[in-house]
Amino acid sequence: MEQYNVEQKIQDFIADIEARNPNEPEFLQAVKEVAVTVIPFIAAHSQYDGKKLLERMAEPERTIIFRVPWVDDSGEIQVNRGFRIQMNSAIGPYKGGIRFHPTVNLSVLKFLAFEQTFKNSLTTLPMGGGKGGADFDPQGKSDMEIMRFCQAFMTELCKHIGPETDVPAGDIGVGAREIGYLFGQYKKIRNEFTGVLTGKGLAYGGSLIRPEATGYGVVYFCEQMLKTIGQDIKGKTFAVSGFGNVAWGVVKKVTELGGKVLTISGPDGYIYDEDGISGDKIDYLLQLRASGNNRAEDYATKYPSAKFFAGKRPWEVKCDVAIPAATQNELYLEDAEMLVANGVICVTEAANMPSTLDAINYFLDNKVLFSPGKASNAGGVATSGLEMTQNSIRLNWSSEEVDMRLKEIMIGIHKACSDYGKDKDGYVNYVKGANIAGFVKVAEAMLAQGVV
Numbered sequence: 001m002e003q004y005n006v007e008q009k010i011q012d013f014i015a016d017i018e019a020r021n022p023n024e025p026e027f028l029q030a031v032k033e034v035a036v037t038v039i040p041f042i043a044a045h046s047q048y049d050g051k052k053l054l055e056r057m058a059e060p061e062r063t064i065i066f067r068v069p070w071v072d073d074s075g076e077i078q079v080n081r082g083f084r085i086q087m088n089s090a091i092g093p094y095k096g097g098i099r100f101h102p103t104v105n106l107s108v109l110k111f112l113a114f115e116q117t118f119k120n121s122l123t124t125l126p127m128g129g130g131k132g133g134a135d136f137d138p139q140g141k142s143d144m145e146i147m148r149f150c151q152a153f154m155t156e157l158c159k160h161i162g163p164e165t166d167v168p169a170g171d172i173g174v175g176a177r178e179i180g181y182l183f184g185q186y187k188k189i190r191n192e193f194t195g196v197l198t199g200k201g202l203a204y205g206g207s208l209i210r211p212e213a214t215g216y217g218v219v220y221f222c223e224q225m226l227k228t229i230g231q232d233i234k235g236k237t238f239a240v241s242g243f244g245n246v247a248w249g250v251v252k253k254v255t256e257l258g259g260k261v262l263t264i265s266g267p268d269g270y271i272y273d274e275d276g277i278s279g280d281k282i283d284y285l286l287q288l289r290a291s292g293n294n295r296a297e298d299y300a301t302k303y304p305s306a307k308f309f310a311g312k313r314p315w316e317v318k319c320d321v322a323i324p325a326a327t328q329n330e331l332y333l334e335d336a337e338m339l340v341a342n343g344v345i346c347v348t349e350a351a352n353m354p355s356t357l358d359a360i361n362y363f364l365d366n367k368v369l370f371s372p373g374k375a376s377n378a379g380g381v382a383t384s385g386l387e388m389t390q391n392s393i394r395l396n397w398s399s400e401e402v403d404m405r406l407k408e409i410m411i412g413i414h415k416a417c418s419d420y421g422k423d424k425d426g427y428v429n430y431v432k433g434a435n436i437a438g439f440v441k442v443a444e445a446m447l448a449q450g451v452v
């Protein structure tokens with residue numbers, strides 16, 4: 001198909017998506033990024049053309065929105081809004097996290113569920129795309145309030161999920177504690193003990209390595225990216241944002257492989273530790289999170305080698321590798337310009353859609369190695385898939401076994417992205433590679449299953 005037709009197809013598709021999904025900026029951002037890379041591929045492959053595959057992928061199979069009433073410690077009745085987006089089940093049961101955060105809304109969860117479809121496809125495991133959550137703010141809540149909210153949330157959600165239907169897990173605001181309360185309520189209501197959630201505790205069906213998996217997988221992917229230019233993790237400096245489970249896993253694995261992590265960040269700002277975040281400092285990150293606070297400043301208070309920069313983002317720091325591990329749209333064009341000016345050679349996304357489209361295009365135009373979260377942060381959901389496998393065979397693998405399979409999966413995702421994303425100069429456009437590689441498996445399944 002001639003170029004002007006393809007460009008017109010892209011514009012027409014985007015115009016339709018904008019008309020059908022007004023006031024959903026995050027969802028439109030995620031769909032546009034896929035459209036500009038996948039539509040040219042569809043146009044060049046007749047078996048996919050004219051089948052409305054991307055149009056169908058960009059429309060959830062089911063959107064469930066529900067009221068979550070609960071009682072706080074003072075006896076006040078609270079009302080929150082719960083969601084589950086069941087986006088695409090062509091290659092497996094819906095699979096994706098649950099996010100508890102005041103910024104959660106339909107647009108955010110649709111973007112997450114859409115990205116999850118491509119991410120889960122890249123793992124090659126049988127998992128469809130889904131995501132859920134609520135506009136509930138866990139910050140400052142007591143343990144009992146967290147439990148009552150999780151029970152109220154699952155009282156409704158349990159009608160719509162199951163081990164062969166939809167398998168939720170954690171995400172921002174939903175950690176091991178919340179998964180436990182959600183699982184307990186599901187089991188009580190449905191009277192079933194199944195692998196309906198992943199990220200479970202080891203005592204009731206969880207998998208070793210799952211807490212570290214997203215961060216480990218990011219570093220395994222980053223290692224493969226650096227290898228394409230003859231580089232390695234060892235001796236490199238890293239700027240990391242966030243300090244939840246994901247950032248902790250990144251810091252742990254980078255340090256283990258000989259890299260030096262200089263920063264972590266919270267909503268209050270970032271800390272710069274010139275000595276590097278290693279040893280007991282890594283475990284302190286978890287204590288910081290476990291204490292329920294999200295102030296990065298506390299790290300600088302505890303460790304004199306660290307300086308705190310209030311209200312700033314860590315992308316002003318000179319580093320070899322940047323790893324955004326906090327949340328969506330945390331790395332803007334101005335940050336990308338600063339990173340490139342300071343000589344960054346690789347950006348490996350650890351959060352979901354942390355870079356804006358302008359920032360991504362700036363990295364690609366400057367031939368910086370850049371990987372989207374749907375590829376490089378897939379280690380979390382991949383290990384969730386391995387947890388589902390262990391539950392199915394009613395066996396637990398060792399941490400070495402799980403870690404080995406995780407690394408194999410990340411190397412496989414990197415190869416798939418390279419196969420579809422390498423240009424004639426040998427530069428790998430991981431955005432293009434991930435979107436096309438993720439699209440193909442889902443498209444093949446959708447074509448085989450008819451118009452459903």
Ligand SMILES: N=C(CCC(=O)O)C(=O)O
Binds near residue numbers: 098168169170378382
């Ligand atoms: N929050 C996750 C993990 C989802 C899962 O493990 O099902 C993600 O891939 O964004």
